[in-house]
Amino acid sequence: MSWKAVSNPILSIAKAFAVLLLVIWSLGPIYWAFATSVTPSNEIISKSLRLWPAHATLEHYAKLLGAASTAHGNEVQSVWPQFRAAMINSIVTSGLATIVTVAIAAFGAYAFVRLRFPGRNILFALVVATMAIPAYTVMIPLYRLMISLNLIDTYLGITLIYVSAFLPLALWLMRTVYEAMPLSLEEAAWLDGAGRLYTLVAIVLPLAAPGLIAAAILTFLNAWGQFIVPLVFSPTLASKSLTVLIPEFATRSNIDYGLMNAAGILAIIPPVALVIFLNRYLVSGLMAGAQK
Secondary structure: OOHHHHHHHHHHHHHHHHHHHHHHHHHHHHHHHHHHHHHHHHHHOOOOOOOOOOOOOOOOHHHHHHHOOOOOOOEEEOHHHHHHHHHHHHHHHHHHHHHHHHHHOOOOOEEEEOOOOOOHHHHHHHHHHHHHHHHHHHHHHHHHHHHHHHOOHHHHHHHHHHHHHHHHHHHHHHHHHHHOOOOOOHHHHHHOOOOOOHHHHHHHEEEEHHHHHHHHHHHHHHHHOOOOHHHHHOOOEEEEHHHHHHHHOOOOOOOHHHHHHHHHHHHHHHHHHHHHHHHHHHHHHHHHOOOO
């Protein structure tokens, strides 16, 4: 038996083991959060470690979604109003940021690819280079700017910050998509008398749909998971997101681990559902510029 024949099963086992480790590493925290969310409060603080609670319960979800509970003999009111407001805020700000970012990237990237103007490549490089700037370095001047424009704790203010942060990535992605598209399709439309704007909207954008969807997914996921921006610019429930509200369930006197994990599980449902339903567009969009 040759060494190659022996190494093939070993290599297959090693690959399977590596994939298993990756799955455990990725899904392990999510499983642990879900298990904690259905664990009674008295079991959470016990010293015994369990992979699954002995007596699973939905009390934390009930408290989160509208039912009052008792703790240490005192009635604890539901946090559903706060959670609902934060959920709506997260959906609105992430959705608005996604729509605006993708719309600007769709037209802006096309201009960088098809229009010839001085400094085009340098300008694009400078725009993309802003992704390397840490958010903390611009937080103070940005905060002063938001105050002067009365945009603190508003949907518009949060949306503008998200757009400025995620637009470079969307521009870069859409540029690769447009560069992979043959110019002959647009030239044929121009010969038929179509204008450049009509050609872009009626011909180019439908063909670039996978790239647009990929840019939308990445923008939404980035906006949904933001913490530092809503923490600084959303002091109240008028625009506070879930990522800021959930840590507030921990107070000086009590840390409700079950409630925090239940909120975390519900908070990941929208982005997970988005990725599951649009996953094939995400992959094809990211690979759009791989072949010409």
